Amino acid sequence: NAGVTQTPKFQVLKTGQSMTLQCAQDMNHEYMSWYRQDPGMGLRLIHYSVGAGITDQGEVPNGYNVSRSTTEDFPLRLLSAAPSQTSVYFCASKSWDTEAFFGQGTRLTVV
Amino acid sequence: AQSVTQLGSHVSVSEGALVLLRCNYSSSVPPYLFWYVQYPNQGLQLLLKYTTGATLVKGINGFEAEFKKSETSFHLTKPSAHMSDAAEYFCAVHTGKLIFGQGTTLQVKP
Numbered sequence: 001n002a003g004v005t006q007t008p009k010f011q012v013l014k015t016g017q018s019m020t021l022q023c024a025q026d027m028n029h030e031y032m033s034w035y036r037q038d039p040g041m042g043l044r045l046i047h048y049s050v051g052a053g054i055t056d057q058g059e060v061p062n063g064y065n066v067s068r069s070t071t072e073d074f075p076l077r078l079l080s081a082a083p084s085q086t087s088v089y090f091c092a093s094k095s096w097d098t099e100a101f102f103g104q105g106t107r108l109t110v111v
Numbered sequence: 112a113q114s115v116t117q118l119g120s121h122v123s124v125s126e127g128a129l130v131l132l133r134c135n136y137s138s139s140v141p142p143y144l145f146w147y148v149q150y151p152n153q154g155l156q157l158l159l160k161y162t163t164g165a166t167l168v169k170g171i172n173g174f175e176a177e178f179k180k181s182e183t184s185f186h187l188t189k190p191s192a193h194m195s196d197a198a199e200y201f202c203a204v205h206t207g208k209l210i211f212g213q214g215t216t217l218q219v220k221p
Contacts (some may be wrong), residue, residue, distance in 0.1 A: 043155075
């Protein structure tokens, strides 16, 4: 039982490049979500999903895409990276009455 | 609309003093409420949660929180602060989506 697996741990991108952050969970959780963490701003919700085939926007969705083709996987795509997307990203999954389980985080730098 | 507000981005207490971190939420449906702690360069660790049942919830490391529906609050307390409690604390609410407050940094002075 691996929990939530998030990759990569570190990434440096050039402005305009695209990339995908991977997130997978093996707990059969319906709910998954992506956050970015910036100093003084807490964790801000980017996108979330309440089940396979269902996604919705969070607080800061611009510049990011998601899909949920299976219960297990919830990748986050940066379409054209910008310096403002430099941040630490966390993936999370949960059932409705449990706490969230988090990935290890991805430290992304866009230069 | 669902929201979470943590009052005070920085709280400083002396070792042995009461810790009180404030959290207010807005939600149109009964929420699930959580407190997490984050130590520098680490991930988030669950302190405690409220889903249903008893409104006074006890968590790890001597922390507790009380769900007060009439005040839409879920404040976190600890009777006596330890140096090891210095960290950032996040309140979170889950209705249709899980959202977090902006965090409160707790400083503990010797």
